[in-house]
Each structure stands twice: as structure tokens, then as C-alpha cells.
Amino acid sequence: MDLEYGARYEAFRTQVRDFVAEHRPTRPLRLADGKRQERIAWLSLQIEHGYWARTIPREYGGYGAEPDLLETVIMDEEFNKAGVSRGMNAQGPSMLVPTLLSHGSEEQRRRWIGPTLRGEVLWCQGYSEPGAGSDLASLQTRATEDGDDFVINGQKIWTTTADRAEMCFILVRTEPDAGKHAGISYILLPMDTSGIEVQPLRTMSGGIGESSFNQVFFTDVRVPKANVVGKRGEGWKVANTTLAHERNSLNANAEGKLMRLARLMERETLGGVPAMASPIYRDRLMKLQARVLSMKHHGMRMLTCSLKGESLGVAGLVVKLQNCQLNFDMAALAIDAMGELGVLYDHTKYERERGYWQAHSMLSLGLIIGGGTAQIQKNIIAERGLGLPREPKPKQA
Amino acid sequence: MDFALSEDQLLLEETLRSFLADRVPIERVRELREKACPNDRALWSALAELGITGILVPEAQGGSGLALLDAALVSQALGHAVTPTPFLASAVMVPTALAAAGGGASESWLAGIAGGELVFGVAVTELFSVREGAGVSLEAGALHGKAMMAIDACGADLLLVAVDEDTLCVVKTDSTGLEMTRLTTVDATRCTAEVLFDGATPEAVFEGVGSGIARMLDAGRIALAADILGACEAMVEQAVAYAKQRKQFDRVIGSFQAVKHMCSEMIAEVEPGRSLLWYAAHSFDALPEEAPLMACHVLAHTSEIAREIASVSTQVHGGIGWTDEQNLHFWFKRIGNARHLLGGPEALRQRAAELQGFAATA
Numbered sequence A: 001m002d003l004e005y006g007a008r009y010e011a012f013r014t015q016v017r018d019f020v021a022e023h024r025p026t027r028p029l030r031l032a033d034g035k036r037q038e039r040i041a042w043l044s045l046q047i048e049h050g051y052w053a054r055t056i057p058r059e060y061g062g063y064g065a066e067p068d069l070l071e072t073v074i075m076d077e078e079f080n081k082a083g084v085s086r087g088m089n090a091q092g093p094s095m096l097v098p099t100l101l102s103h104g105s106e107e108q109r110r111r112w113i114g115p116t117l118r119g120e121v122l123w124c125q126g127y128s129e130p131g132a133g134s135d136l137a138s139l140q141t142r143a144t145e146d147g148d149d150f151v152i153n154g155q156k157i158w159t160t161t162a163d164r165a166e167m168c169f170i171l172v173r174t175e176p177d178a179g180k181h182a183g184i185s186y187i188l189l190p191m192d193t194s195g196i197e198v199q200p201l202r203t204m205s206g207g208i209g210e211s212s213f214n215q216v217f218f219t220d221v222r223v224p225k226a227n228v229v230g231k232r233g234e235g236w237k238v239a240n241t242t243l244a245h246e247r248n249s250l251n252a253n254a255e256g257k258l259m260r261l262a263r264l265m266e267r268e269t270l271g272g273v274p275a276m277a278s279p280i281y282r283d284r285l286m287k288l289q290a291r292v293l294s295m296k297h298h299g300m301r302m303l304t305c306s307l308k309g310e311s312l313g314v315a316g317l318v319v320k321l322q323n324c325q326l327n328f329d330m331a332a333l334a335i336d337a338m339g340e341l342g343v344l345y346d347h348t349k350y351e352r353e354r355g356y357w358q359a360h361s362m363l364s365l366g367l368i369i370g371g372g373t374a375q376i377q378k379n380i381i382a383e384r385g386l387g388l389p390r391e392p393k394p395k396q397a
Numbered sequence B: 001m002d003f004a005l006s007e008d009q010l011l012l013e014e015t016l017r018s019f020l021a022d023r024v025p026i027e028r029v030r031e032l033r034e035k036a037c038p039n040d041r042a043l044w045s046a047l048a049e050l051g052i053t054g055i056l057v058p059e060a061q062g063g064s065g066l067a068l069l070d071a072a073l074v075s076q077a078l079g080h081a082v083t084p085t086p087f088l089a090s091a092v093m094v095p096t097a098l099a100a101a102g103g104g105a106s107e108s109w110l111a112g113i114a115g116g117e118l119v120f121g122v123a124v125t126e127l128f129s130v131r132e133g134a135g136v137s138l139e140a141g142a143l144h145g146k147a148m149m150a151i152d153a154c155g156a157d158l159l160l161v162a163v164d165e166d167t168l169c170v171v172k173t174d175s176t177g178l179e180m181t182r183l184t185t186v187d188a189t190r191c192t193a194e195v196l197f198d199g200a201t202p203e204a205v206f207e208g209v210g211s212g213i214a215r216m217l218d219a220g221r222i223a224l225a226a227d228i229l230g231a232c233e234a235m236v237e238q239a240v241a242y243a244k245q246r247k248q249f250d251r252v253i254g255s256f257q258a259v260k261h262m263c264s265e266m267i268a269e270v271e272p273g274r275s276l277l278w279y280a281a282h283s284f285d286a287l288p289e290e291a292p293l294m295a296c297h298v299l300a301h302t303s304e305i306a307r308e309i310a311s312v313s314t315q316v317h318g319g320i321g322w323t324d325e326q327n328l329h330f331w332f333k334r335i336g337n338a339r340h341l342l343g344g345p346e347a348l349r350q351r352a353a354e355l356q357g358f359a360a361t362a
Helices: A007-023 A036-049 A069-081 A091-103 A106-117 A235-249 A254-267 A279-307 A313-317 A319-337 A339-343 A353-369 A374-385 B007-023 B026-032 B041-049 B068-080 B087-101 B104-115 B210-245 B257-286 B291-322 B328-338 B345-355
Strands: A123-126 A142-146 A149-157 A167-173 A184-190 A196-200 A214-224 B120-123 B135-139 B142-151 B158-164 B167-172 B178-182 B192-200 B204-206
Touching: A007 A036, A007 A069, A069 A279, A091 A106, A091 A123, A091 A167, A091 A235, A123 A214, A142 A167, A149 A167, A149 A184, A167 A235, A184 A214, A184 A235, A254 A279, A254 A319, A279 A313, A279 A319, A279 B257, A279 B291, A279 B345, A313 A319, A313 A374, A313 B257, A319 A339, A319 A353, A319 A374, A319 B257, A339 A353, A374 B257, B007 B041, B007 B068, B068 B087, B068 B210, B068 B257, B087 B104, B087 B120, B087 B142, B087 B158, B087 B210, B135 B158, B142 B158, B158 B192, B210 B257, B210 B291, B210 B328, B257 B291, B291 B328, B291 B345
Parallel strands: A123 A167, B120 B158
Antiparallel strands: A142 A149, A149 A214, A167 A184, A196 A214, B120 B142, B135 B142, B142 B192, B158 B167, B167 B204, B178 B192
16 A cells, blocks of 8 residues: 655646646636636647646647546646646536547547637537436437438437537437437537527526536427437447546545535534534534545545556445535535524625535535436446346336 | 555455355354353464464564554454454554553563464453443552453453553453453454452553553554444345345345345445545554544444444345344444444544544543
């Protein structure tokens, strides 16, 4: 057991830290803050130095380094510590780019990957539908052939940033006679095509937080057949590359959040006494700290497995379930520690930390559901991790 | 960066687990529970031959001189097999304390532990919980008073007694002025005793060993957490195996989501629990300034997840899980007894808060 990263990596860490310190004062700290041109310039500079798109091949607009997990961890740690966004946390870079690298044509890769990484093109993901949530493969939005085009009709929901995106990667049913999973195609669709209507979907958090959700309606929307990624009818397989990616990417700086919660409990008073001085609240904090430490070191164990190229097994399958619930439970304690003021919201008088903990509570709940609900996660853990049998298919009436 | 068990550690784990499966199967545990003390001396000698009893004893005294993480893996295997042994007291707590205390007598006792000839119990409960007027004092070189819930004490040759937070004594269990009574607990696989002192003369007195006592408690807590986690693993394995073969409503019950989710929730606690245990045990030797906090957290957290797992695993088995014949209760009771052996979760979390300045020190 060796918890040191070693001299070569520590030198890399120094490089990253210096770069962040140099640019922190003049660049947009969080990408949501900056103007578009500033964002593009900052992302381009990060790519040039290899701190973003590090392992994406140069011919597609990346930096072209060999994959090295520890370098990624170090970059994330240093940018996080300084409160600066590394790259762009959006569905284009995190989901579309890996999909195109695995399944896209040469032309698609050259055209889309670079602009996506530099923030020149913003993407939204057209997967979920009102009738297709956990059972995503039952999606009904259809695309019918017409000459060299597909014509799309249907509806998508939970479409993050659809109101701002230039492009959408969408799953549609192109082969209505094929089976549930076999009839789906993965298509790249410009959002300015006529027949697309975007309606904002107001969530329980009332807009405080990072994402804007939408519903998108498609009426006779034309898209060239050449925009299909991979083969026609193989969209389920294509999409699964990135669904697996999504489940791994939902991590959080839990230790930082716990310390923020501890500071809050030292400041807030209940009946004139700091929440931290109450054994009841303090005991809850200590319970959470043990869970945070457990997930932190579990992350180190998973990282080690990945570095060695070993399968994470069942230990990897529990990460999303645990981290999401832990975030929700931390927010719950923070809200309770503020007593009756914990419910204040929307930047009202007496509100603490600009409503962070209430918003965090609701967003955490959203993440318990999103990207595979907790219950679906438990099915996956039981079936793939423990080898329990699948639910028998109901007999057709 | 390598946060994983080494090849040697994996081999140790595998060797010991197959030894225990062969030598102390559950039928043997059933026999041992009928004895006055379940700690079998022949088994202790066999463990000595494997280098287990002296795992923390320095090589100079004939031990293996390994780290607490290695001892934790042993403890985990013992919990997994619900094996009755004095490992916690004799092989973890006492060697840690004696190594800190030093001296010729300590060295010969350490050699005795490594050789498997000596078994120690520990009477230290009064350091963190005083009940029923318990408390031991040292007056004019003789021990007086009462120690309760002394761990692994009834079959032991010697007893390590905490007089206060800075003072330890070693006393022979057959000394004049020492009377020991086993206190029956729910767990027949671990012995606990009340020890009454009426002028017993200790073999040795170690004064000013406060930091050694603290290290002994940390080591004990981490090893006990490992024992509990091993028991949890066994309970999850048994629940999953049962859910795969038991049929109701014409289906194996493991195909019902309700049962699947019970199993998933258990493993979702066990796996991160294992990561926490590795880190806590690693910190004891490599990052000693973190060890006191980690020891509190790992034992409190493992005790909490274990209580739930002990209940849920039994529920997956349904009625049969509640019978003596099914054996599951051995693990349930091992977990239940361990919960308060070296400080219960509430007390440990209070200590964790004190260590970070979140609460005033009592």
C-alpha cells in the first residue's frame, strides 16, 4: 500500500498548480460566468497546455497525450482546489465526444469533436421521453425515411440546455418493425431545424443550480441520413458507451462539502447554542463524516483498480448509489442545523449561503433519480454484481 | 499510488481463510460454544505455527513483525468464520501495549505470544465505561477492585489490566487474590469475564504509558472493526446464496426486487466499509496522527452497518434464519457483542468530535 503519487506526478501537479494560479485572476472561474468568446479562448488555452481534452487525438482537436488516470486526478484536484472549472462539464464533451471516438465516422469526428471541446458548439442529449425513463429502450420518437433524409416526430424530456444548444444527439426509432433495442438509431441533429419546439421544464429547485431542463417537441423535423452515428438500428449499442460513462462521472467533492457543513454548524445557533455544541446534531455530523471517509477511500481503491486495469466488480457498482444519497443526507443536516431559517429560499431576507443547501438538497435528489435511479442501480448491483436472477418477463395477456 | 492489498496480504488472507474453513468449520464452533471457554489452546498453537499469533510481535521476539493492516485481515477472516480465539487481546492489543511499554519481561511475554504458549486477556473496559462500581486500583504494589467485561480473559494465562489512563499491569490469572467469573453474553464465540482483585500481586507495573494505552485501544478498535466486517461479509454471502436457491411463488426469491434490493443495500455498505478499514489500518502504521480518528470512525461505522446487515441477512432467510440450526445467529451475535466491546458507536463518535475540536473534551 502506497499513497504517494511519486516525483514525476508531483512535478506535474506543480505545473498544473502554477498554470491555474497564473490564469485564475483573468479567466472565467466557472464556465457559466464568462462570455462565450472568453470561454472559447480559455478552453482553447487549456487544450493547448494539455489540461483539457488531454487524451483526445490532435487531429480531432485534442492535446494528444497518452491516457494517464493519475494525471487526470491531479488536474481535477488542482482545478477544484482553486475553484476553477477544468474544461467544460457538459454533455457534449462528456458524452458525445467519447461516443464519436468509439462509433463516429472520420468525417463526424473531424467536424464535431474539436468545436465541442472548445465550447464553440453546445450539445443537448435527446434520450428520455415521457414514456421512456428507466426503460429508455422503449422510446417512441420515430424517424421515418424520406429520400436521403429521416423525418422525426415525437417528444423528449429532461433535455438539459436544449434552450441554448446548437446541436442535439438524439435517440430515435428508425426501424419500427425491429425489436425494442434493435430499432433505435443515434442521430446528430441541428437544433435550428424547423419543426423543433423547446419548452422549459421548471424543476423543483426553481432554477437555482447549474442546469436548465426542457421538453423538446419534434414535428416533421428533417435530418440527413448521413447524420446517423454508427449503423442504422445500432443506436442502443452506440448510446450505451456513454450511459456507462455517465454513471461513473457522478462524483462529488464530499469532503469539502462536509467541512462546509461543519463550519455552518459552528456558526448557526439553535436556542442560543451553536448547532455543533448539540450532541444530537454533532452525532449526525460524525455519522456523515464516517460515510464521507468511507467513500473517499473507496474512490482511492477504485482508482487503484483502474490504474491496474482490473475490473471494479461489485465495488464499482455501488459508487453512484452511495455518493448521491450521501450528498442528499449532508444537505438535510445543514438544513436542520439552520432550524426554521433552513427553509428560506430564493435570496430572501435572513437566507444563509444564498440558499445553497436547499438547492443542493433538491439537486441531490435529482441526481439520486437521474442517470439511473437508485432502484435501477440496486437492480444492477444485484444482477451484475451479485449474480441474482433477472425478474421473469410478465406473461403476455 | 497503490491503495490495494499486496500479493503477500492476499496470500495471507487466502491461506488463513482456507485453514479456518478446514480446521474450524461451523460444526466445530458449535462444539466450542459448549465449553467453559471457547478459546481452544490447540487451535491457538496451530495459529502460532502459521505465524498468526505473533503477527504484530517484532521479529526479534520470534514474531512476524507485520503491520496492523495484516492483523486486520486476520481479524476479518476470524470474524468471517466466527472463530473463537483470543486474537483481539493476545495478538493485537497486548503486543501493541507491550511493545510500547518495553522491558525484558515484555519481551519474554511477546515471545510467548508468538510461540503460541501464552494467552493474554485484557481488562481495559474501565478506560471508557465504568459500570456497577467497577474500577481497579494499585495500592502498595497490589491490585484491588473490579474489572468488568475483560476480553478473552477466562482461558488466559495472563491479564493486562488498565489501572488508569497511564498505568498498566500484567497479572497471572491464577494469582492469589484474583477471582474470575465468565459473564455469559449473547455471543458464545468470544469470552468476557468479570475479574475481582483482592490484593493480587502483578508481575509487572508499567507507569507513564498513556500513549501506549491509546495505541492499544486504536489497534484494538481497528481490529475489532475488521472482525465485524468479516462477519458482515459472511452474512451477505449467506443471504445471496440462499436467495439464489430458495423458491417461493414458483420463483427463486432472489428474482424478486424486494429481496434483490435488500442484498444490494448490504453489499453497498460492505464494499466501502472495506475501503475504510484498509485506510484506518494503514494509517495506524503509516499515518499515526490520523489513526485515533480513523479508529473511532471505522469501529463506529462498521458497527452501524453491521447491525443493519445482521438484521437484513436474517430477514432474507425468513423463518429458517431465526433458527439455531441455520447457524446464521452465530454471526448475528458476534456482531451484536462486538458493538460495545471497545466503546459503542455513540461514545466513539463523541470521541471523534473531540479529536477534531468539534466538542469539548470530557
